[in-house]
Amino acid sequence: MHIKWIIWSTAILLMLAASPAFAWRCDHGFVNTGDTASLVRRKCGQPDFVYTDTGIYRRGHFISIDEHWYYNYGPSRLLQELRFHNGVLQAVDTSGYGFRPVSRRCTPQDIRVGMSAYELAMRCGKPKSKRNRSARISGAKRSSEKAVIHREEWTYDLGSQYLLQKVTISDGRVQSQETASRVKHPAKRRR
Numbered sequence: 001m002h003i004k005w006i007i008w009s010t011a012i013l014l015m016l017a018a019s020p021a022f023a024w025r026c027d028h029g030f031v032n033t034g035d036t037a038s039l040v041r042r043k044c045g046q047p048d049f050v051y052t053d054t055g056i057y058r059r060g061h062f063i064s065i066d067e068h069w070y071y072n073y074g075p076s077r078l079l080q081e082l083r084f085h086n087g088v089l090q091a092v093d094t095s096g097y098g099f100r101p102v103s104r105r106c107t108p109q110d111i112r113v114g115m116s117a118y119e120l121a122m123r124c125g126k127p128k129s130k131r132n133r134s135a136r137i138s139g140a141k142r143s144s145e146k147a148v149i150h151r152e153e154w155t156y157d158l159g160s161q162y163l164l165q166k167v168t169i170s171d172g173r174v175q176s177q178e179t180a181s182r183v184k185h186p187a188k189r190r191r
Helices: 002-018 037-044 117-124
Strands: 024-026 029-031 049-052 055-058 066-071 078-085 088-097 129-137 145-156 164-170 173-180
Touching (some): 029 037, 037 066, 037 088, 066 117, 117 173
Antiparallel strands (some): 049 066, 055 145, 066 078, 078 088, 129 145, 164 173
16 A cells, blocks of 8 residues: 555656646747746747836846736637746736737727736727836835836727726736826917
């Protein structure tokens, strides 16, 4: 009985060791956590969308960059989100099933908290404007560094029947959505 347990345990450990952790099979092989962005691009091709996110500044320059790469194979396969830190693959996640670009006009109801920046861009198109909103956070290791949370504010004009939509994005996801009134410019006076 003791030998059966040892053989069974060894077999399970070998199976676990043989299967790559956090791996994803794409067109030209497997990619694993720890792979470089250039290797992933070689094996999987160009991503459908890249969202650059957080960083740490030292004397005005980025020393840390996070990226989210999205691969969308349509509604019959899972949407793959690959997260990189300084050009090294950290995680492979699925974000539900993929989708096709929406052919109808986007409405405020199409924007949901938690949806990826990629899905927002695919469903609602290019925003009217983008604005960076970075916030300092505590915990920087040295006084010459400051950790920041990178946030973007995307403004959508979805047509005259809707108010402007201001969408805050952080960590590759929609964090909040608010409405804003349209600013009417005063008419120019003729002399």
